[in-house]
Amino acid sequence: MPQSIRDEILAVLLDRQPNYLSGEELSHKVGVSRAAIWKHMEELRAGGYEIEAKPRSGYRLVYRPDRVAPEEIYSHLQTKRFGREIQYQNHTPSTQIIAHQWAKEDAPEGAVVIADEQGDGKGRLGRVWHSPPRTGIWMSLILRPPIALQSASHLTILTSVGIKRGIERVTGLDIQIKWPNDLLIVGKKVCGVLTEIRGEQDCIHYAIIGIGMNVNTKKQDFPKEILDIATSLTIELGGDIHRATLIAAVLEELEECYERYLQEGFQTIQQEWESSAYKMNQMITVRTPQGNHTGILKGLYDTGALKLQVDQGTIAIYSAEIDIEKY
Amino acid sequence: MPQSIRDEILAVLLDRQPNYLSGEELSHKVGVSRAAIWKHMEELRAGGYEIEAKPRSGYRLVYRPDRVAPEEIYSHLQTKRFGREIQYQNHTPSTQIIAHQWAKEDAPEGAVVIADEQGDGKGRLGRVWHSPPRTGIWMSLILRPPIALQSASHLTILTSVGIKRGIERVTGLDIQIKWPNDLLIVGKKVCGVLTEIRGEQDCIHYAIIGIGMNVNTKKQDFPKEILDIATSLTIELGGDIHRATLIAAVLEELEECYERYLQEGFQTIQQEWESSAYKMNQMITVRTPQGNHTGILKGLYDTGALKLQVDQGTIAIYSAEIDIEKY
Numbered sequence: 001m002p003q004s005i006r007d008e009i010l011a012v013l014l015d016r017q018p019n020y021l022s023g024e025e026l027s028h029k030v031g032v033s034r035a036a037i038w039k040h041m042e043e044l045r046a047g048g049y050e051i052e053a054k055p056r057s058g059y060r061l062v063y064r065p066d067r068v069a070p071e072e073i074y075s076h077l078q079t080k081r082f083g084r085e086i087q088y089q090n091h092t093p094s095t096q097i098i099a100h101q102w103a104k105e106d107a108p109e110g111a112v113v114i115a116d117e118q119g120d121g122k123g124r125l126g127r128v129w130h131s132p133p134r135t136g137i138w139m140s141l142i143l144r145p146p147i148a149l150q151s152a153s154h155l156t157i158l159t160s161v162g163i164k165r166g167i168e169r170v171t172g173l174d175i176q177i178k179w180p181n182d183l184l185i186v187g188k189k190v191c192g193v194l195t196e197i198r199g200e201q202d203c204i205h206y207a208i209i210g211i212g213m214n215v216n217t218k219k220q221d222f223p224k225e226i227l228d229i230a231t232s233l234t235i236e237l238g239g240d241i242h243r244a245t246l247i248a249a250v251l252e253e254l255e256e257c258y259e260r261y262l263q264e265g266f267q268t269i270q271q272e273w274e275s276s277a278y279k280m281n282q283m284i285t286v287r288t289p290q291g292n293h294t295g296i297l298k299g300l301y302d303t304g305a306l307k308l309q310v311d312q313g314t315i316a317i318y319s320a321e322i323d324i325e326k327y
Numbered sequence: 328m329p330q331s332i333r334d335e336i337l338a339v340l341l342d343r344q345p346n347y348l349s350g351e352e353l354s355h356k357v358g359v360s361r362a363a364i365w366k367h368m369e370e371l372r373a374g375g376y377e378i379e380a381k382p383r384s385g386y387r388l389v390y391r392p393d394r395v396a397p398e399e400i401y402s403h404l405q406t407k408r409f410g411r412e413i414q415y416q417n418h419t420p421s422t423q424i425i426a427h428q429w430a431k432e433d434a435p436e437g438a439v440v441i442a443d444e445q446g447d448g449k450g451r452l453g454r455v456w457h458s459p460p461r462t463g464i465w466m467s468l469i470l471r472p473p474i475a476l477q478s479a480s481h482l483t484i485l486t487s488v489g490i491k492r493g494i495e496r497v498t499g500l501d502i503q504i505k506w507p508n509d510l511l512i513v514g515k516k517v518c519g520v521l522t523e524i525r526g527e528q529d530c531i532h533y534a535i536i537g538i539g540m541n542v543n544t545k546k547q548d549f550p551k552e553i554l555d556i557a558t559s560l561t562i563e564l565g566g567d568i569h570r571a572t573l574i575a576a577v578l579e580e581l582e583e584c585y586e587r588y589l590q591e592g593f594q595t596i597q598q599e600w601e602s603s604a605y606k607m608n609q610m611i612t613v614r615t616p617q618g619n620h621t622g623i624l625k626g627l628y629d630t631g632a633l634k635l636q637v638d639q640g641t642i643a644i645y646s647a648e649i650d651i652e653k654y
Contacts, residue, residue: 318475
């Protein structure tokens with residue numbers, strides 16, 4: 001459901017690519033005059049789109065800038081609620097901060113804050129997340145899940161599954177999920193999830209799901225000290241990715257996972273997660289504030305805790321770090 | 328550890344009650360001149376204290392107003408951290424709101440916001456809490472517990488146990504705990520707990536424990552429609568209670584429960600809770616968003632969920648209402 005005349009024109013041009021579309025047909029489909037079409041075309045060109053206009057053939061879209069603005073996303077999006085309302089920022093300190101404010105006001109469930117550049121991106125436990133301009137996806141999704149506070153970690157788990165499916169659908173790359181909140185390609189981090197919760201003793205008021213993904217980041221854009229533990233989709237794929245297409249795919253898969261979770265419970269999400277888990281059935285060491293545990297990763301408990309098989313049996317890990325082995 | 332000269336003078340006078348204390352001894356104990364003592368005495372009198380001054384005998388405290396201001400609380404308090412920093416308000420819309428702001432800034436663990444009157448007190452799930460002026464305890468305690476988000480409901484449970492112990496110590500009344508967040512006397516509500524959580528997927532940033540207690544509320548102060556489900560300590564006891572003394576006792580018991588929980592885990596707290604639980608081993612009906620369950624209340628799971636024995640075995644209830652039977 002595009003939101004403006006400009007979105008509609010773009011959607012029709014995208015749909016017809018690489019062929020031409022006559023001004024008359026375009027005017028008819030969108031329901032505005034040919035003069036209005038011409039005006040909107042100029043605006044699209046000013047926004048970086050290259051639109052060829054050929055006498056007797058009509059208009060043809062020849063180049064789309066890699067923008068993550070709402071009109072690009074809406075033109076790809078097939079969801080009911082996720083991403084149906086977008087706040088877009090060229091630059092922001094953190095999409096999480098804007099999303100918290102919006103959630104306190106009147107944001108509907110599924111509303112998304114997206115930025116092209118983050119000045120002060122947050123990782124888990126207050127860490128800095130490196131977010132260079134126009135190369136990644138930095139977005140925050142607002143959820144109002146009718147679940148117990150005890151189940152909050154399910155949200156991070158289903159988000160990881162949804163993102164994995166979205167990336168795999170668009171790129172064909174094989175994604176692993178590292179507990180609690182990272183996505184990896186061949187053992188290197190490509191995406192992180194930060195789930196922030198506002199709630200009371202037995203319910204969640206709202207959750208902000210922050211997603212930071214390295215998409216078109218080149219090797220030289222990464223700080224040297226993280227090059228052997230971090231990667232991007234373009235490095236692994238050998239070509240650039242249209243970010244708005246990827247965002248739409250991720251939002252669609254997230255919506256599917258979220259609705260399935262609310263309707264059917266955690267079980268199928270848990271199975272998908274376990275089938276993609278980094279180091280599943282292998283020996284790992286987890287670092288917790290109370291000390292380290294070494295054991296075999298056996299998947300998840302239905303609470304979302306990590307199941308670790310140690311000498312004494314299996315133990316539940318709620319909060320810990322698993323180190324990535326360097327390749 | 329009193330905070331000001333005035334607190335120290337008050338503490339010395341309280342300690343000597345009902346006997347006299349010479350101006351010379353007072354001056355010596357507090358370490359200020361007799362002229363300064365006289366000035367502080369005048370301030371205490373202006374605050375509602377009645378202090379008798381008798382030639383050749385000295386000073387004697389004869390009346391203390393029932394105030395919940397810090398100097399009254401400090402003079403009774405034997406804690407390490409809880410209540411060591413207090414923000415006091417004569418009137419505030421909600422102590423929870425002030426506590427959230429303070430926690431985001433630099434409040435140390437154990438800091439407390441106390442008000443004599445709340446204009447817009449909050450109950451669980453956004454409900455209104457009736458808080459008439461100068462009759463109750465309306466306070467919010469800031470905690471920074473190093474526990475998993477999944478364990479957040481433990482905080483409400485240990486708070487209920489601590490408050491129960493504090494009230495019983497001061498009044499001798501028998502308190503029952505009603506899951507998830509109420510304290511009752513003979514089946515009528517006397518205190519409510521509201522635990523608000525800020526966190527991310529696997530940890531708690533901070534928790535605000537809101538406590539609303541009907542202390543010196545008279546029958547005529549309650550709205551008619553809640554008279555058969557609510558009560559106050561003075562109604563049950565037949566006499567007024569010095570609120571600052573009660574606050575100090577509650578903070579001491581809360582600190583003991585909290586430290587025991589962090590050091591030894593949930594088990595002994597759980598046992599205390601179960602030994603005081605309303606309707607323990609009796610048939611109850613709980614109302615959840617997914618429907619009603621009727622069964623026998625068997626206590627708590629170690630997650631803090633309610634354990635209900637139904638035909639199919641025992642089930643865990645995370646979020647629900649238990650109706651109070653009317654007497």
